[in-house]
Amino acid sequence: MNSIEVSNLTKKFGSFTSVNDISFSVGKGEIFGFLGANGAGKSTTIKMLCGILEPTSGDAMVSGFSISKDPESVKRNIGYMSQKFSLYGDLTVNENLNFFGGIYGLKNERLKERKSWALKISGLENKENTLTSTLSVGYKQRLALGAAVMHEPKIVFLDEPTGGVDPISRRKFWDLIHDISESGTTVFVTTHYLDEAEFCNRIILINAGILIASGSPAELKKEYIDNTVLEITCRETFAVIEKLIPEDFTQSVSAFGNSIHLILKSKFSPQDEELKIIKERIRKLTGDIGEVKIEIIVPSLEDVFLNLLEKRE
Amino acid sequence: MNNAVIIKNISKKFGEVTALDNVSFNIRKNTIFGLVGPDGAGKTTLIRIMCSLLKADNGEIEFTGMNIKKGSRKIKNEIGYLSQKFSLYTDLTVDENIQFIADIHGVTDFNNRRDELLQFTRLKDFRNFQAGKLSGGMKQKLALACTLIYRPKIIFLDEPTTGVDPVSRREFWIILSGLLKDDITIFISTPYMDEAERFNYIVMMNNGHIISEGTPDEIKKALNMSVVEVVCSPVRDAYNILRKIEQADVQMFGDRLNIVFKGMGADETGIESILTENNITVTDIRKKIPSLENVFIELMKSKDT
Numbered sequence A: 001m002n003s004i005e006v007s008n009l010t011k012k013f014g015s016f017t018s019v020n021d022i023s024f025s026v027g028k029g030e031i032f033g034f035l036g037a038n039g040a041g042k043s044t045t046i047k048m049l050c051g052i053l054e055p056t057s058g059d060a061m062v063s064g065f066s067i068s069k070d071p072e073s074v075k076r077n078i079g080y081m082s083q084k085f086s087l088y089g090d091l092t093v094n095e096n097l098n099f100f101g102g103i104y105g106l107k108n109e110r111l112k113e114r115k116s117w118a119l120k121i122s123g124l125e126n127k128e129n130t131l132t133s134t135l136s137v138g139y140k141q142r143l144a145l146g147a148a149v150m151h152e153p154k155i156v157f158l159d160e161p162t163g164g165v166d167p168i169s170r171r172k173f174w175d176l177i178h179d180i181s182e183s184g185t186t187v188f189v190t191t192h193y194l195d196e197a198e199f200c201n202r203i204i205l206i207n208a209g210i211l212i213a214s215g216s217p218a219e220l221k222k223e224y225i226d227n228t229v230l231e232i233t234c235r236e237t238f239a240v241i242e243k244l245i246p247e248d249f250t251q252s253v254s255a256f257g258n259s260i261h262l263i264l265k266s267k268f269s270p271q272d273e274e275l276k277i278i279k280e281r282i283r284k285l286t287g288d289i290g291e292v293k294i295e296i297i298v299p300s301l302e303d304v305f306l307n308l309l310e311k312r313e
Numbered sequence B: 001m002n003n004a005v006i007i008k009n010i011s012k013k014f015g016e017v018t019a020l021d022n023v024s025f026n027i028r029k030n031t032i033f034g035l036v037g038p039d040g041a042g043k044t045t046l047i048r049i050m051c052s053l054l055k056a057d058n059g060e061i062e063f064t065g066m067n068i069k070k071g072s073r074k075i076k077n078e079i080g081y082l083s084q085k086f087s088l089y090t091d092l093t094v095d096e097n098i099q100f101i102a103d104i105h106g107v108t109d110f111n112n113r114r115d116e117l118l119q120f121t122r123l124k125d126f127r128n129f130q131a132g133k134l135s136g137g138m139k140q141k142l143a144l145a146c147t148l149i150y151r152p153k154i155i156f157l158d159e160p161t162t163g164v165d166p167v168s169r170r171e172f173w174i175i176l177s178g179l180l181k182d183d184i185t186i187f188i189s190t191p192y193m194d195e196a197e198r199f200n201y202i203v204m205m206n207n208g209h210i211i212s213e214g215t216p217d218e219i220k221k222a223l224n225m226s227v228v229e230v231v232c233s234p235v236r237d238a239y240n241i242l243r244k245i246e247q248a249d250v251q252m253f254g255d256r257l258n259i260v261f262k263g264m265g266a267d268e269t270g271i272e273s274i275l276t277e278n279n280i281t282v283t284d285i286r287k288k289i290p291s292l293e294n295v296f297i298e299l300m301k302s303k304d305t
Helices: A042-049 A071-076 A093-103 A108-121 A137-148 A167-182 A217-224 A237-244 A273-286 A301-311 B043-050 B094-104 B111-120 B136-148 B166-182 B216-223 B235-242 B268-277 B292-300
Strands: A004-013 A016-026 A031-036 A057-062 A078-082 A155-159 A186-190 A202-207 A210-215 A229-233 A250-256 A259-264 A293-297 B003-014 B017-028 B032-036 B058-063 B079-082 B154-158 B185-189 B201-206 B209-214 B225-233 B248-253 B256-262 B281-288
Touching: A004 A042, A016 A042, A016 A057, A016 A202, A016 A210, A031 A042, A031 A167, A042 A057, A042 A155, A042 A186, A071 A078, A078 A137, A093 A108, A093 A137, A108 A137, A137 A155, A137 A167, A167 A186, A167 B292, A202 A217, A202 A301, A210 A217, A210 A301, A217 A301, A229 A273, A237 A250, A237 A259, A237 A273, A250 A301, A250 B166, A259 A301, A273 A293, A293 B281, A301 B166, B003 B043, B003 B185, B017 B043, B017 B058, B017 B185, B017 B201, B017 B209, B032 B043, B032 B166, B043 B154, B043 B185, B079 B136, B094 B111, B094 B136, B111 B136, B136 B154, B136 B166, B166 B185, B201 B216, B201 B292, B209 B216, B209 B292, B216 B292, B225 B235, B225 B268, B225 B292, B235 B248, B235 B256, B235 B268, B248 B292, B256 B292, B268 B281
Parallel strands: A031 A186, A031 A202, A078 A155, A155 A186, B032 B185, B032 B201, B079 B154, B154 B185
Antiparallel strands: A004 A016, A004 A057, A202 A210, A229 A259, A229 A293, A250 A259, B003 B017, B003 B058, B201 B209, B225 B256, B225 B281, B248 B256
């Protein structure tokens, strides 16, 4: 049985359709990535799946309960954590865990056992009496996740859990997500860090309330970027991008840090004569800006995401 | 001579916690200057001190060529500040929010400038929308437009793209680089290392100290490292195998690993044979110019965040 089964879910606010007839399913124990631009309808969908917002039409079964008919049972069987709200800063670590344990109805031995588990996974053993507001964001996020799954829910929803978190803490947080998923809990996660989305078993991408792509990271790359992708490392990236946009070999072009990713209109082998000609043309185009390095690369999910969303603008 | 701001020996304590410890650096005029570091490094504290929203325990901040006397309220019209929290009025429209900020700063003829900014930020079609109804990326652009309405000489942006999707982040950056034409100085902090690659100058902080500074190229060169990037599967198994080798560090980037070697001796053949021996499928392997994220992870490695 699937952990989540969404059928024709729709939410309208007045005349505005926030979520438009989306259907998908999430398998048990999967790490499932839910991606989309700001305003695409992600938060609205999560609120519905958590049983706190009623759909206009359609339905979803979450852990076997209908979100429209039995939202209270849905709430009891899930965990939820977001970057924005998770813990009380003016309570100690111990008090926060007691509070969440209490909400989830944990008592006595079970509470004790789950609390020590949460402390262990967040790396806060022997720091029970620390005021939560004085913890660094990395610790706070891991503690918040621990608190959200204290009652061992079958599904946990993580809404941008790593927003604004530095590269090292983000990596530690994802180690924890893997551990939780391996223990059998389904993880439903949203993120704007596309390197994190690569860790998901499956992904769906929504735009303007409509589902536009779904699959494993590998499937998405194969389906949406089968053509050759070049990485161009040079100075003045934005000026070079402007020059590349109108060229006949360009399918799409985006800035990536100090380099440019250029998706070509066809697929070439590295030794292809036509590819050599394109590389020469790029060098001519960039003109006199110093060293220009051009290489074929394997596209990442961020390439897929940009390609899919920029095409729609 | 060409400095917009000179920061001298700034220190700040909150109780027993030292947020900033004797920090000094200069910000050059008309550049994008970046502040990066892990959470708790002191970035927000420093920005708030620079915007005179918070008093330093020690040290001085000098805004050169701006004629700002210490403690003068005039500074508020010379600098713009975009905080991490959305600070606009959600029940006012886009137009009204900009007008409100213009009024506060005593700008009366703001209509043309407002049209210009709405054009520039591509918010023109949304001018009659309530700010609360805008998406995250649009809200940030509106906050930026509000800041620019009174033509400040320097703007401070505290993590403006946190929570903003990859498409909108890129759009925001194009807008920022366009601003430099207006003779503005931009001071920005971000947790996104790919964005930091575009700063003209970077100060990297940790625990209230500067740990590295320079242009992105200088910061990378100072670490003297070389990087091999490998796309392989299963990537977690590969990560655990490569972690055991002594001469290099392994960093995970989604579906790929970056193997960081001290010095210039990056050894891709060695890496490839270790992986194949362990039944890992290698899709792509190449030497790569180190990224700022590589550098950041190396510099922070010892610190437990």
